[in-house]
Amino acid sequence: MIKSKLTLKQLEAFVQVVDTGTFRKAAAALGTTQPNISARISSLEKSLDVVLMHRDAGSVRLTDVGTTLVAAARQVIWSGEALLEVAKRQDLIKERLRLGVTELIACTWLHDFLRAFKKSYPSVSVELQVDLSREIDRSLVSGQIDLAIQTAPFSTELGGNLPLGNDRYIWVATPEIVQDIGTNPAMTDLFNHSILTHARHTQSSQELADFADLNNVSQNQIVHSSSLASCLPMAVDGMGIALLPRQIVSDAISQGRLVALNCDWTPSDLEVHARFDDKRVPRFVRHAAEIAQQIAAETRR
Template sequence: MPNWTLKQLESFVWVAKLGSFRATAERLNTTQPNISVRISQLEAVLGVRLFHRDSGSVALTPIGHSLLGHAERVLVASEEFSQQSIRSDQQIGILRLGVAELIAQTWLRDYMLDLRQVFPNVDVELRVDLTINLREELVSRALDLCLLNGPISNFNITNVDLGSVPYLWVASPRLALAGSDIATLAAHTILTHARNTRHFVELSAHFRELWEKPMRIVPSSSLSACLQMTIDGLGIAPLPRTVVEKPLAAGELVEIPYHWKPSALVFTASFAHTPASFLLRRSAELASDRAARHH
């Protein structure tokens, strides 16, 4: 009687995670018929039915559910065994990397150089986007690793700490602000992050609670655009410290010592830990090391 193979187990785990033979084929760089054959062969070897298949939909059977954890542990053990003999420079493939804009504007370049040095034969597909979008892409497995405003609360996701960045209130010196109280701030356009961010929610709630008169809060999905508009004197803004350090040093911005600030941004390197991947785990560790040096 033939034995099962690691490729069959890998296909089983990915079909269970993605709920699709087609998506699994794309993820494993093969064809949908190959995935179907692997699953059928595995079912034949085990003598059980792992999936219900109905009009294109795929769902685990009860026995499939019970075997999934065992398959994942076998793949983890296989990955750990393989990495004892495979050097980083022998790793090949594609790393689909999602990055929040703040990191893209600060230490992403150095991190990309770190990746190239450790994994010279791995190609990086880069996407810079809002954290809310990156989260969705990571959970759906469209991205492999994300450096974002975390952590992500999902039992399939591992989060590696990348530190935090506090906010500073800043303005162009051309505005010549006469004070730093709430009335002074409310008299100006306040520039902020996009509406679907925690930053915008906190900012709106703060002024709604303490200021009853009309005021203007202008959100933007682009951190760089928000920074430039602040430098140009189009409004004032609470911005991450790492973004405003150079403009402050150059005299393009001045700090406003307002008593309240949005919560500091906490960043994580987040990736799905099943199936196990040395590439993802080591890439997250490299991000943590680079973030620590930057901060």
């Protein structure tokens, strides 16, 4: 019978080596040792009487038969997951979700998502990367993370892409600054103050720079920050006028610490997506993206 010849651990080792590129990285991903990975693949090759890959210095190359069989191996692993889902025993899925999110998500609904995901997959651990969207994008494309919750645009299109909605930007300032400029200032008047906003290479910052160039306004007053968590208290402390996503500043506005300004220009909305490689990742990654979609919708109600 097949059970006496093949095991899921062998197939998982095979797929992980293909996805990560090395035995060492595959061992780290599966929480085991490099010799164990090597032994599982050697046993798989012996059982099938084939050579799946050539071991070169520090890397592997699939043979033609290995290229064909890796797709079949994924199907077997996905079918195993599906069986546990039908049996409602997701608790038996002992895996790791490598998750990348932007700081906007980390500062708003990330913990709601993590609680909901833990309830559905209690035995799946989460490894978290919080970074700029372009860095998250690079990690996703290179296979270093499984699921990215990030903002457009993207460097590469993937088959797994669930839209999570838009987040719009808003201009805010302290009540003291508003006494000076009013709640309906002209955009050019804002540049008489420091402007606190996103990191330099983000889409909103580029649009702000383009606006300044088009209107012959100096960009010297723009203060870029890669940390939204730091940018918000700077605004609350009156260190400048801030251009930030509404979700980040909504509490400060409701508490009266910041006031929303009615300006005639804001950058494009942030388009948030949950993205993954649907040809590679386990089934629970897609389910994680669907959970993120549900949590994001609830947050915007």
